[in-house]
Amino acid sequence: xxxxxxxxxxxxxxxxxxxxxxxxxxxxxxxxxxxxxxxxxxxxxxxxxxxxxxxxxxxxxxxxxxxxxxxxxxxxxxxxxxxxxxxxxxxxxxxxxxxxxxxxxxxxxxxxxxxxxxxxxxxxxxxxxxxxxxxxxxxxxxxxxxxxxxxxxxxxx
Numbered sequence: 201x202x203x204x205x206x207x208x209x210x211x212x213x214x215x216x217x218x219x220x221x222x223x224x225x226x227x228x229x230x231x232x233x234x235x236x237x238x239x240x241x242x243x244x245x246x247x248x249x250x251x252x253x254x255x256x257x258x259x260x261x262x263x264x265x266x267x268x269x270x271x272x273x274x275x276x277x278x279x280x281x282x283x284x285x286x287x288x289x290x291x292x293x294x295x296x297x298x299x300x301x302x303x304x305x306x307x308x309x310x311x312x313x314x315x316x317x318x319x320x321x322x323x324x325x326x327x328x329x330x331x332x333x334x335x336x337x338x339x340x341x342x343x344x345x346x347x348x349x350x351x352x353x354x355x356x357x
Contacts, residue, residue, distance in 0.1 A: 232285050239282070243275040 246268055253265045297307045341348040 232282065236279065236282055236286055239275055239279050243272060243279070246272045246275060 250265065250268045250272065253268060257265075294304050294307050297304050337348075337352060340351060344351070
């Protein structure tokens with residue numbers, strides 16, 4: 201396969217990978233991440249407070265509800281301004297888990313199990329090939345002692 205064919209073959213793979221992740225550039229510092237996490241927690245707390253206020257709605261609580269909605273809007277606006285400083289790649293599979301109402305930690309756990317399984321399988325292949333190579337070299341030395349050193353590329357012991 202010539203280099204241009206290899207490059208053409210790699211391009212669809214790269215395009216497929218970019219379709220599988222939400223492309224948001226990568227690199228942000230811990231301060232930005234901490235600020236975003238704090239803002240998310242604050243927005244979630246505000247949403248919870250809004251829910252309680254709406255469930256227990258009284259005429260006097262209209263002003264409180266309005267203040268909480270304003271606080272939520274300001275928090276969302278602040279997160280929106282942070283988006284340009286925060287750059288992350290999120291796999292589409294994780295977004296699908298969240299959209300389906302499942303815990304993204306479940307995705308991480310299953311992914312780690314799959315990687316460990318594939319790693320174990322690959323290590324088994326490596327071990328089998330190593331054993332085959334040793335057996336091949338031993339048989340080559342046994343049946344073709346005069347040619348074994350030349351074929352194996354090193355001196356016979």
